Amino acid sequence: MSQTARTRILCDVDFDRDGVQTGYLRLFHSSHASAYGFLPIPIVVIRNGAGPTALFVSGNHGDEYEGQVAVSNLARSLKPEQITGRVILLPTANYPAAMAGNRVSPVDNLNLNRIFPGDPDGSVTQQIAWFIAEQLIPRADFVCDLHSGGSSLLYAPCALTNRAADDALYGKQLAALKAFGAPLAYVQGRAQGQGGNQTLGGVAERLGIPSLGSELGGAGAVSREGLAIAERGVRNLLVHLGILPPGRRIDAPETRIVAVGGQEHFVYAEEPGLFEPLADLGEAVRAGQPAALLHTPETPWKPPQEYRFPIDGLVLCKRHPGRSLRGDCLFVLGSAMPG
Amino acid sequence: MSQTARTRILCDVDFDRDGVQTGYLRLFHSSHASAYGFLPIPIVVIRNGAGPTALFVSGNHGDEYEGQVAVSNLARSLKPEQITGRVILLPTANYPAAMAGNRVSPVDNLNLNRIFPGDPDGSVTQQIAWFIAEQLIPRADFVCDLHSGGSSLLYAPCALTNRAADDALYGKQLAALKAFGAPLAYVQGRAQGQGGNQTLGGVAERLGIPSLGSELGGAGAVSREGLAIAERGVRNLLVHLGILPPGRRIDAPETRIVAVGGQEHFVYAEEPGLFEPLADLGEAVRAGQPAALLHTPETPWKPPQEYRFPIDGLVLCKRHPGRSLRGDCLFVLGSAMPG
């Protein structure tokens, strides 16, 4: 680690050595139960000489699993002799959250993907964010942060990228998005995404490093379909970046790309209730079409509230848990890409 | 309520009056926040003269939702003049659990369907069980307790019944099961079911009253498919019982019926890990076929554990959450009905 690094995390692996290295980021967390202990965040580096570096992150949210499986499988299956350059794997970025099956860290209750660039002197999640932002992203030529919907959302498995302000950067991202080969993808409108500029991808954009994300399923479970898309996409991305040879590419359908923009793409609950969806993931819906009923079986004699879709679009994502509160997001729609 | 009733719950409705009555079971719970308050468990009675009584219960587990919606919809849509006899509806039987979206009660941490027949002098869930066992089930000619998989399990939507020891009773249950019209159903082997004789259905069996259950989906969400099966099944059951006229029956596919017996029908996790299923709900599997991988992305360099199905069968149910512990049930298989 560079002499001037501000991180307090110790790193077991040498990023500049050829071969496979495995170890932990040692994030010291002096708690009542373990005064001198560290949180062991696993990291794997696979390197074969000069060449591009790809960084794969999963477990940014601890309850999003397809990426964690795909990245772990890559850690065991990818051999240095197969590649040119370097692959850095961080399968459980928010390790305490991943162990707990939780979106946010049980240690400091923080959502890693809402606090970038973090703080080297802060609480444990802030220290993780800082390490990724200071030590990992700057080493990468491409960053891939694999998400799913998490415990509260279910996505039609898809890839995604931000509409970066810099056109050249956006072009690289779009090319990679297509190379990834998910059947569906969306482009997040500028400065309108969930998490704003406090996400991992936001750091990459500020550094001018292209990045890609995914939403591979959700509901706190492992989706077989989403996992297959992730495994293929990760491999195809390595081919696209020139780290794996072209012959390793796996056939994929052409990706359908839609756009997500402002609040008109979202349906929110306006009162508490039990959410019955009236549309399916991947369904094309029209403005005004019934979207959901919110029931109150605690007063079964009262009729449910009805919600309608605000715009035409494709159902990208729906809320998973039944019981819902005012302000909970029920649906996200993708719309046609602006010409 | 009869003079000798031991329940401490006050009931707003008169079971013997014609028409629609709605109100609460007033379950007094003297807490720090509400010394004289009651937990308001909604109850609806719809009656039209003499005739059979059907009791529909949902929300026995608070995070099982299709039944809660179907029973609430019935409460609003069923008119006394349409029926002969009586329908008693208890849409959120474990009201505190239902409001919390939780399997068990947040008040006393009890699982209502594991403590029957309850205790009139016990904690709140014990009092609910007692009321159902003393006041509701004995009034019924048929009991229908609508379940889903809950937060931790996902079922292929199905109906179910216990293999009652009494053949005549079992015959009535099987007939009702077929009338219900779910595409899939299973018969629970004698004394082998989850919950043993401490379930709501166990009380009905001891009283010689036929009963039916369902598992309409799960994962703590509302399944559109499961809800449609529930709505049709409830209506068809009312026709079957003679409460609704035959003309109200909704067409349904013939029900495929399988059997669930002892521990060989279950796959359990033997070590902690992240559960990747290798088979789908409704899939026919063979003994020895790979069932699941349990990954440990916290040590991504270690290979996952592999599990195999112990018998030939149909995948009825799978675990939903990714992170799993030793002893967690990963799959339940149905096998061919014994001849």
Add this chain to the structure above:
Amino acid sequence: MSQTARTRILCDVDFDRDGVQTGYLRLFHSSHASAYGFLPIPIVVIRNGAGPTALFVSGNHGDEYEGQVAVSNLARSLKPEQITGRVILLPTANYPAAMAGNRVSPVDNLNLNRIFPGDPDGSVTQQIAWFIAEQLIPRADFVCDLHSGGSSLLYAPCALTNRAADDALYGKQLAALKAFGAPLAYVQGRAQGQGGNQTLGGVAERLGIPSLGSELGGAGAVSREGLAIAERGVRNLLVHLGILPPGRRIDAPETRIVAVGGQEHFVYAEEPGLFEPLADLGEAVRAGQPAALLHTPETPWKPPQEYRFPIDGLVLCKRHPGRSLRGDCLFVLGSAMPG
């Protein structure tokens, strides 16, 4: 303690010795933090030869304080030479609840006054109930259990008694109620009281021992007015019982006595909201008069719900905390005593 006593609690004091004795009921509670420790429930016995025994209990609910202060003051001020007979004082009956300022025990979450007669082999609160029922009440000629409204209710300070089924017993209780000298009192209709027969007073009634209660204020605070009534009432009751000489009686106003019966004496919240009372404690109200508004400042554009009093009556008790849930008791009314 008798040889056949089933209690597991050790008692530091000898009930049959003259003079003042102080000590603890040692309730052994083998916890993670204290494997061999006991919960020290203070007890004081003041005795002077043969004569009647009065038992004063407070802290039955831990957040009801006037009684705790009055009984503690009595423990320090009453001298054996002043009395004839015996006074037993249990100022913090539910000791863990009293230390926590909580209605119910933080150890087992039980409400002591809803679980009588308890269980000598049960959890800590069940053991306390059993000790009081087996060891204290049977030693008494009169039992006085001093309550207040607790954290969730505020009472017009008053005394109370149950309408015992036995007329002779009820007569004794009524005479004592008048001797106590509270400005207001109520008689709880038969089998309609909060807590049913699981209260301390219920045990006394089953044993044929007269008893008296109080509701001296509430809201989790010490009321100066309620404390003054308690101090006078306790002393006058000792005079009435012949334990203190007649000259020790303190002048008191005549007691106004009203009746509390069934659910028509109660106003309950029907929806969640912020409770604005529209009547004051001690106010005479008429059926149909506005009782309360429940506001929803989280949606300030919606009008509040309005509640009305169901019968004519005197406002005995009102809910204290603002935020309220469906089923919370907002008001209790007393009505004219049946002739």
Add this chain to the structure above:
Amino acid sequence: MSQTARTRILCDVDFDRDGVQTGYLRLFHSSHASAYGFLPIPIVVIRNGAGPTALFVSGNHGDEYEGQVAVSNLARSLKPEQITGRVILLPTANYPAAMAGNRVSPVDNLNLNRIFPGDPDGSVTQQIAWFIAEQLIPRADFVCDLHSGGSSLLYAPCALTNRAADDALYGKQLAALKAFGAPLAYVQGRAQGQGGNQTLGGVAERLGIPSLGSELGGAGAVSREGLAIAERGVRNLLVHLGILPPGRRIDAPETRIVAVGGQEHFVYAEEPGLFEPLADLGEAVRAGQPAALLHTPETPWKPPQEYRFPIDGLVLCKRHPGRSLRGDCLFVLGSAMPG
């Protein structure tokens, strides 16, 4: 919202449009239970052309209720055609705290009125503070933040203002204080108030905007008397500011104004115990007069601790809960205004 606004909160209403607008501040909080959800903080703007702007805030502390009711009532009753200028209403500023009936936010455990000016990138309460400081206060010509004592304190209902360092500003505040028409008011000595410069009023003072506060009761309940004072005061303040015409003023008694300064105005518990107050709200007391006893009914044989008032003064505020710890404030005294 201005282009350079740093807040991440979306605002449903347009502050510059005439008429009544209602909606939410959408405070996105990406939690385990709701990844894309927002906390819906209600806001109402009533505008009629050019003129002064008054900002009314309540629910700054979630368990202080009179202001929440008064501001909600204003939101429904005030018509644009009645006013000149603009009224901005934020009835539940700390929305999660208000819904929980809690002083501090249950989300991040922060006390909104101790963290101003907040942080646009911080936790949810920090984001609320920032929005108020950046978006609401600068739009106002007058700020009124309606408090009560909260769960732990009970105030003689009163208005208050800070002794602003700028005499002109202080003069405006004093005039508004008198116009408000509370029977009692106090002036908080410079830099001595609870919360120091981290309060909402501190932000206003730094911006040179006059502001007023209130303490309308407390103990976590709605006070009828305090609510009446709030309703009148809010209206009279609108008249005073020229937003309502003079004819709308409601008669009020002259306000008695006292001063609160340093630690000599406070009585604190020095040991744990059960607090018995020996003086009433509004009572004039003398230095050395007994203020309180702290009892220990867990050792009833020990005498209570006695506390005395340190100065002559008027009892403005007393602690509400019985059980108290070392360092808890038992009383606040107002003294004569410095000449």
Add this chain to the structure above:
Amino acid sequence: MSQTARTRILCDVDFDRDGVQTGYLRLFHSSHASAYGFLPIPIVVIRNGAGPTALFVSGNHGDEYEGQVAVSNLARSLKPEQITGRVILLPTANYPAAMAGNRVSPVDNLNLNRIFPGDPDGSVTQQIAWFIAEQLIPRADFVCDLHSGGSSLLYAPCALTNRAADDALYGKQLAALKAFGAPLAYVQGRAQGQGGNQTLGGVAERLGIPSLGSELGGAGAVSREGLAIAERGVRNLLVHLGILPPGRRIDAPETRIVAVGGQEHFVYAEEPGLFEPLADLGEAVRAGQPAALLHTPETPWKPPQEYRFPIDGLVLCKRHPGRSLRGDCLFVLGSAMPG
């Protein structure tokens, strides 16, 4: 398992088969996180033909570890061909408590060794107690329940037995105690032990089966000295019972045996404070000798409380944690055995 067994626990092992069998007691616990899951309590049976049966239990309290290690080591090292008869090993009797490092179960908050004989229909700890009492103890000729002091106590490593009412039974226990070969042991006076008759040993005594206990250290840690005593004792006990041949006995010092009786053997804290012991484990002390100081560094100007030993004795056990409350046990003394 016998046909009439009332336990609901499934047992993987066959107690009557020769060889080594390992598996789990499957304690079904239908929770929110795992509706069909079981708590896997490991059990090992080693059998070689006819002969006596010894039952070794550890982890009765989850934070007592030497026994858990010794019993686990025995499970791996003891070979069927070495023994005559049968050894049943239950290394983590209260499995959820052992996994949590807790005295009591985190599931139902129950202390297993205070609720015997349990309840086959009760909560999980009650079901464990019942299984041990119904299925394991009756199969044994000798029961050995290995305890340590747990998180709150530290013992001079020792063995112990109860002074069984039946002299023949007591004689067998005393012989086994000596054979065990701990340097120190104590005899618990009749009906005076911690836990009364609700312990595992109490069940054995009622069935007339001899039993032995130990206290091998404590403070929630593994003591090297205590573990060595346990390993030797367990082996010597097997020799004593004839399960291992005499040649396997390990030399041991003669056991010093003392008696523990009533409350005079205990020193308790009378006020809260920070516990400084003034005597060491194994030290011989005299009545009146200083035992402890309880400091209050939160008010460092106040002198500490001083405690003295009530009788002459040997210090068997001391409290471990510094901060202590009224009623916490600070010391246990052993005294000379009654002649």
Add this chain to the structure above:
Amino acid sequence: MSQTARTRILCDVDFDRDGVQTGYLRLFHSSHASAYGFLPIPIVVIRNGAGPTALFVSGNHGDEYEGQVAVSNLARSLKPEQITGRVILLPTANYPAAMAGNRVSPVDNLNLNRIFPGDPDGSVTQQIAWFIAEQLIPRADFVCDLHSGGSSLLYAPCALTNRAADDALYGKQLAALKAFGAPLAYVQGRAQGQGGNQTLGGVAERLGIPSLGSELGGAGAVSREGLAIAERGVRNLLVHLGILPPGRRIDAPETRIVAVGGQEHFVYAEEPGLFEPLADLGEAVRAGQPAALLHTPETPWKPPQEYRFPIDGLVLCKRHPGRSLRGDCLFVLGSAMPG
């Protein structure tokens, strides 16, 4: 306090007055339970004219007790007339943690010794750190911060100092270390200590003020041996600093000094398990020597993991609790001081 002080804490004592002063740091913490209350952190100042100032801090971690007792004893025993200069005593620096017997604050979950220099506007622990860094350390000529191992570690009682970058400062620290007279001490290698530069000692070093620490035992208990070392050391340090006269020095053995450096001095758990240490505190061990076994009694048939010491060294510290997780520190070794 100086006019420009940024702390919000009020301080009862005047640091510049002769004699003994006792009082509290009033740390205002406006909570739900106490809106105007303060956390009373005791402070004692003993002064006699001009001369050096020594600052003694304990309770930096709330569950480290020997220092709290020694500093409290000093507060009561040290008389102004015995000294020259000034002694400042802060016995429970993290007062809420000390009252809870917890390493970290129960209020904000922060570890005081990992957040220096704190924040005057932050949460309560951040405010404490700031006060110590701004108000106490700059007043001192020498700072002594008395630690023990806390709940999770057990140390061979020792003193310690950092290898300050400035040789002169280091020289002063080493001289004081020897004067303290602990039998064992260690020097923490530059920038390698637990806590980095965020400790109390780190602040002192940045200000060029010499400081000393200790590790007097641990495991959350009071060690008699450690307390004796602390009492002697504190006194000898006062003699060394010239605050007490030379005649007050207590004889002490020569201090054995070892060095602690980087990660090779630590043994960490690599998998979860139950920790059996294979070496004792103070033992000299060799590289490769078995250090520990980690058992899994939940699967007793699996062999334990074995750990070995990485270097030759002296066992300074071991983990205390049995159950351990990956990343927990099992041992710390001291090695020979670099020449």
